[in-house]
C-alpha cells in the first residue's frame with residue numbers, strides 16, 4: 181500500500197472512531213430526552229382528546245365553537261366552582277385553588293385546560309395555569325417586587341417601555357388568553373380584562389413618530405393577539421407608516437394557550453405589513469400540540485419569522501432534557517428558540533425561581549449536542565430597567581451562596597439573588 185493510501189485509511193479509521201463516539205453522545209442525549217418526558221406522546225394525545233370531549237360536553241359546544249378563539253375567550257375558566265363543575269377536584273385541591281384564587285386572579289382557556297391534569301400538583305401544564313398555595317408564601321430572605329424591570333420608570337409616553345437606544349416596547353393591552361402563574365407583569369392583571377386606552381396608543385405611536393432613532397418596535401402586553409384583527413391592524417399599519425420603523429415584532433403566548441386565534445384572515449392581515457416578526461412563549465414540550473403546530477405553520481407560511489422566549493421555571497423546565505425536547509419540537513414547527521429568561525423575583529412567583537447554574541447547565545448541554553439553531557440566549561433581565569444580559573459563564577461573579585454580581589451591556593454592575 182502506498183504511503184498516501186496508508187494515511188487515508190488511518191484518517192478513515194480515526195473518523196470512524198470519532199463517529200462512534202458521537203453516536204454514543206447522541207444515544208445518551210436521546211435517552212435523556214426520552215427519560216425526561218414524564219409522559220408518552222401517544223397516550224398524552226389521547227388523554228387530551230378525552231378531556232376536550234368532557235369540556236365540550238360541559239359547555240354544549242360544537243367543534244366549530246371549540247375552534248373559534250372568541251368562544252375560547254368567552255368561556256375561560258376563572259374560578260374553582262367552574263373548574264370543579266368540569267373536572268371533579270379532590271377536597272384539598274379544591275380548597276387550595278379556592279384560597280389562592282381569592283388572593284390572585286387566574287383564568288385559563290378551555291383549550292389549555294384540556295392539556296392538564298388538574299388534580300395532579302406536579303402537572304407542568306397545571307402549574308403554569310392554576311394557582312397554588314405557593315403563591316401566598318413569600319420568601320423572607322429576598323426582596324420581591326411587582327415591577328422587577330422598573331417598567332413604570334422607563335415609560336416616556338403612552339404605554340411605552342424604552343430601555344435601549346434603537347428599540348422600544350408598546351404595551352397594547354393588559355389582557356391575555358390565560359393568566360400565567362409565573363407572569364412578570366401580574367401587577368397588570370387587575371380585577372377584569374382591559375386594553376390600553378386609545379389615547380395611550382396614540383401617544384405611543386406619536387412618540388415613535390417623533391423619535392427617529394427607533395427602528396424596531398415590539399408590540400406586546402398582555403397579549404396583542406387577543407385584540408381584534410381591526411384593532412391590531414390599526415396599530416401595526418400606523419407603525420408601518422413611520423419611515424424610520426424598519427421592522428415590527430409582536431409577542432404572544434396564544435400559540436400555546438389559544439392557537440385557534442391564528443386564523444387565515446388574521447395571518448393575511450399581518451402579512452400586509454412585513455417585515456413582521458412574531459415571538460412565542462412556549463415553556464414545555466406538552467404545549468406543542470397539533471393545534472399549536474398548525475398555528476405556527478400558518479404564520480410561517482405567511483412569511484413571518486418565528487421565535488420563542490421560554491422562561492426557566494423550577495418544576496417545569498429547569499431540566500436540560502426537557503429543554504432539548506422543547507427546542508427540537510419547536511424547530512420542527514419552524515420556531516427558532518430565541519431566549520431563555522431567568523425568572524425574576526416577582527411577588528407570588530418565587531416558587532418558580534431557580535439557580536443560575538440550572539440555566540448554565542442547560543446551555544452547556546445544548547452546546548454541541550444540538551445545532552446552534554436550537555441554542556437560545558440565556559438572559560437575565562437586569563433590575564432598574566438596565567436591560568437584558570446574556571448569561572455566559574464569564575460575565576457574572578458569584579459573591580455568596582445564591583448571590584451574584586452581573587455586568588450589564590452598559591457596564592453597570594447589578595446584584596442578583598435567588599431565594
Ligand code: SF4
Pocket residue numbers: 355356357358359360362363364365366401402403432433461
Ligand atoms: S401571556 Fe404573557 S403577559 Fe399574559 S399572563 Fe402569560 S406570561 Fe403574562
